[in-house]
Amino acid sequence: MIRIVRPRLPDTAAAMLADQTSKIEQAVSQIHMAKRLWKDTNVRSTVLTPHVRPALERMAPGIARCMYCGENYGTDIDHYRPKSLWPLHTFDWLNHLLSCSACNSSHKGNRFPLAEDGSPLLIDPTTEDPADHLHLTLATGDYIGLTSRGEATIKTLGLNRGVLVQGRARAVRDTVRLMREWRIAIERQDILLEEIVLNDLRQQPFTAVADALFRQASGIAVMTIFSADLDTLAFLRDPEVLETASRALVGR
Numbered sequence: 518m519i520r521i522v523r524p525r526l527p528d529t530a531a532a533m534l535a536d537q538t539s540k541i542e543q544a545v546s547q548i549h550m551a552k553r554l555w556k557d558t559n560v561r562s563t564v565l566t567p568h569v570r571p572a573l574e575r576m577a578p579g580i581a582r583c584m585y586c587g588e589n590y591g592t593d594i595d596h597y598r599p600k601s602l603w604p605l606h607t608f609d610w611l612n613h614l615l616s617c618s619a620c621n622s623s624h625k626g627n628r629f630p631l632a633e634d635g636s637p638l639l640i641d642p643t644t645e646d647p648a649d650h651l652h653l654t655l656a657t658g659d660y661i662g663l664t665s666r667g668e669a670t671i672k673t674l675g676l677n678r679g680v681l682v683q684g685r686a687r688a689v690r691d692t693v694r695l696m697r698e699w700r701i702a703i704e705r706q707d708i709l710l711e712e713i714v715l716n717d718l719r720q721q722p723f724t725a726v727a728d729a730l731f732r733q734a735s736g737i738a739v740m741t742i743f744s745a746d747l748d749t750l751a752f753l754r755d756p757e758v759l760e761t762a763s764r765a766l767v768g769r
C-alpha cells in the first residue's frame with residue numbers, strides 16, 4: 518500500500534453525487550436507499566462509470582491497481598467506510614477507493630475495525646502515509662504492523678496472504694533489475710531507455726515494493742539484496758535518483 522493523492526472531483530460530478538446523498542438523507546431507511554441507489558443502473562451509467570471510476574483509476578498505483586494490495590486490477594469501487602454502516606458516505610467521493618474483489622469482498626467485506634476512542638483502525642491511503650503504520654520486509658515480502666492500525670489493516674485486508682507475499686518477493690527482484698537497467702541507461706546517455714524504465718517502475722504491480730526499496734535504500738536489508746551489484750546499490754542511494762524514482766512511482 519502506498520500514499521495516494523486524491524484530486525478534487527469536477528463540480529458536475531460532485532453535484533451528481535450530492536444529489537444521491539440528499540435522496541438517502543430523506544429516506545425512511547437510509548441503508549436500504551443507499552444500497553438501492555448504489556445498484557441503480559441509471560446512477561451507474563451517469564455518475565459512477567463515467568466520472569468516479571476513471572478518476573479512481575487515474576489516481577491508483579500501477580495500471581489501475583487495487584489501492585489496498587497493489588497487485589490485482591481494481592475491479593470495484595470500495596467504500597472505505599462500509600455503506601451498510603455509514604449510508605450517508607455511500608456517494609461521498611472522499612470515501613471511494615479502487616479495490617480488487619479479493620480485498621473488497623473476500624477480505625474486507627463490511628468489516629471496519631475501530632479503536633476504543635471510535636477512530637478508524639483501517640488505513641486510508643488517500644489521507645495518510647501507509648508507511649507510518651506498515652513496514653515491508655524486503656527479504657520475505659511480508660508486512661509487519663508498526664502500529665495497532667498497521668496490524669488491524671494487515672488483518673482486515675489479508676495483506677500477508679500467500680500470493681501477495683510471493684508476488685512482493687518477486688517484485689523486489691523486478692525492481693532491482695529495473696534499477697540496474699536505469700543505471701546503464703544513464704551511463705550510456707540513452708534517454709529513451711531511461712524513460713521506458715521510469716514508466717515500467719510506475720506501471721508495475723506492487724508499487725509498494727519499489728516504494729519500500731527507496732525508503733529503505735540506506736539500510737542493511739537493501740545492502741543484502743544488492744550484494745552482487747554494488748554499482749547499482751551506489752546508484753540507488755544517490756539522493757537525486759531516489760527523488761526521481763519516488764516521483765515516477767506516483768506519476769509526477
Ligand SMILES: [Zn+2]
Nearest residue numbers: 583586617620
Ligand atoms: Zn486488492
